[in-house]
Amino acid sequence: MSSSFPSAPVDALPVVVIAGRPNVGKSTIFNRLVGRRQALVADTPGVTRDRKEGQATVRGRAIRIIDTAGLEEAAPDTLYGRMRASSESAVATADLVLFCIDARSGITPADEHFANWLRRQGRPVLLIANKAEGRQGAAAAMEAFSLGLGAPLAISAEHGEGVADLMAEIVDRLPPTDLPPVHKLTRRDRRVLAESAEEEEDVRPPGPLRLAIVGRPNAGKSTLLNRLLGEERMITGPEPGLTRDSIAVMLNDDEGPIQLVDTAGLRRKARIDETLEKMSVSASIEALKMAEVVILVLDATLGVHEQDLQIARLIEREGRCCVLALNKWDAVEDRAETRQAIRDRIETSLAQMRGIPVVSFSAMTGAGINKLLPTVRRAYEVWNRRVPTGALNRWFEMMVSRHPPPLVDGRRLKLRYITQAKARPPTFIVFGTRTDQLPEDYQRYLVNGLRETFDLPGTPIRLLLRASS
Numbered sequence: 001m002s003s004s005f006p007s008a009p010v011d012a013l014p015v016v017v018i019a020g021r022p023n024v025g026k027s028t029i030f031n032r033l034v035g036r037r038q039a040l041v042a043d044t045p046g047v048t049r050d051r052k053e054g055q056a057t058v059r060g061r062a063i064r065i066i067d068t069a070g071l072e073e074a075a076p077d078t079l080y081g082r083m084r085a086s087s088e089s090a091v092a093t094a095d096l097v098l099f100c101i102d103a104r105s106g107i108t109p110a111d112e113h114f115a116n117w118l119r120r121q122g123r124p125v126l127l128i129a130n131k132a133e134g135r136q137g138a139a140a141a142m143e144a145f146s147l148g149l150g151a152p153l154a155i156s157a158e159h160g161e162g163v164a165d166l167m168a169e170i171v172d173r174l175p176p177t178d179l180p181p182v183h184k185l186t187r188r189d190r191r192v193l194a195e196s197a198e199e200e201e202d203v204r205p206p207g208p209l210r211l212a213i214v215g216r217p218n219a220g221k222s223t224l225l226n227r228l229l230g231e232e233r234m235i236t237g238p239e240p241g242l243t244r245d246s247i248a249v250m251l252n253d254d255e256g257p258i259q260l261v262d263t264a265g266l267r268r269k270a271r272i273d274e275t276l277e278k279m280s281v282s283a284s285i286e287a288l289k290m291a292e293v294v295i296l297v298l299d300a301t302l303g304v305h306e307q308d309l310q311i312a313r314l315i316e317r318e319g320r321c322c323v324l325a326l327n328k329w330d331a332v333e334d335r336a337e338t339r340q341a342i343r344d345r346i347e348t349s350l351a352q353m354r355g356i357p358v359v360s361f362s363a364m365t366g367a368g369i370n371k372l373l374p375t376v377r378r379a380y381e382v383w384n385r386r387v388p389t390g391a392l393n394r395w396f397e398m399m400v401s402r403h404p405p406p407l408v409d410g411r412r413l414k415l416r417y418i419t420q421a422k423a424r425p426p427t428f429i430v431f432g433t434r435t436d437q438l439p440e441d442y443q444r445y446l447v448n449g450l451r452e453t454f455d456l457p458g459t460p461i462r463l464l465l466r467a468s469s
């Protein structure tokens, strides 16, 4: 009876919940992840049906996996009701939810309904487009992007394709190892957490800053790339993990190296006009996944288009930091007015990116281009920032006493404590009672306050809510 989890009691492990409508492949994914450990599958009393639960070691981390498949029949008598009831309790304790759709059948109303509900639960979600084997799979997976749960990960659980990526993405999204799972935090844990956060050094991962250039077709991305390469020293070489014909391009200014990612994607051009728009979004996804900082290039003569916003939201959802580049500034007539109009549009349409840095220049003539890399570095610095725990909690007490959270069902919801779980992007955890009912506008109040008080302009800010009993 050997166990690979000698020191970790089962209920201290992070919990990953697999959810989605029936038949999308949840059980198949569960089996892929749990493998032979399925022997540990347990019946959980209190649920009318068996709750399939197992343990897995994913990239060296022990996790608990709950499969919500099969629970559907037990619950109220509509499909939505069944899906929701079956998943509600599981999702409530989840450190990560794997939300699955069937890439072959496309997005159904049930998927949308479920995704909407899930978005409001405040749990980290990884969107999986399963049954995406072969070529059409990837295209269908793109559609899942519309669910607003971030970039979908295309896999084929049955054929084992993309399962390694899935594991990597899961581990990426788990709480840091030094953080106890959410439902197990005691008061003492929280104190320890706070102290350790304070002591933690601001360690930057080794290697150059990774930068992507994205934007709609004809915004001037290639021109900008060439301009940057022309002005800076360039080193090229094979880029590990990418297709053979893509190259790593390094910019080197006084402040150190910057690696441009996915320059090959930039050079790929779509042939037909119709697919061009789609291409630019899917190419952007690939590029920004590899990047830390993303330059979103706009053609300033055209203003802000819906697709620009779509790409910006994608950057936000992926937690990358973004610099907005207003290109073709040479061709803009009323500059003050144009800048203000674009800013206004961004601030109203992208509240999550308030304070986003904006640089205007002409990639063609080079005018104004010298501001770009310094702005990129500043944005990167903000994205990496850590707020000291002491200051954070003094601020939190002030915010909560100035504007206490509302009553829910006549009872006050208590917010006790906040800590920054990680940077890149800045991610905060609020502990309290019944935090699952904390209204969205109150969450916005906290996020906006964090942004202003601790000077975090432009970066995505994550706020996680944890109930501690």
Ligand code: GDP
Residues within 6 Å of the ligand: 020, 021, 022, 023, 024, 025, 026, 027, 028, 029, 069, 070, 130, 131, 132, 133, 155, 156, 157, 158, 159
């Ligand atoms: P659940 O109801 O969500 O748990 O779905 P299951 O795991 O039971 O899978 C439903 C059906 O989809 C089964 O017939 C599986 O064999 C099939 N399936 C699961 N994963 C894949 C896949 O990657 N590709 C294809 N083509 N079929 C799959």
Ligand code: GDP
Residues within 6 Å of the ligand: 215, 216, 217, 218, 219, 220, 221, 222, 223, 224, 327, 328, 329, 330, 331, 361, 362, 363, 364, 365
């Ligand atoms: P991409 O599709 O985003 O890579 O865009 P390109 O770099 O191919 O540029 C599209 C068009 O815009 C080309 O005709 C460029 O010459 C033009 N362009 C790029 N940058 C500028 C600029 O700063 N000013 C002006 N006036 N035109 C530009």
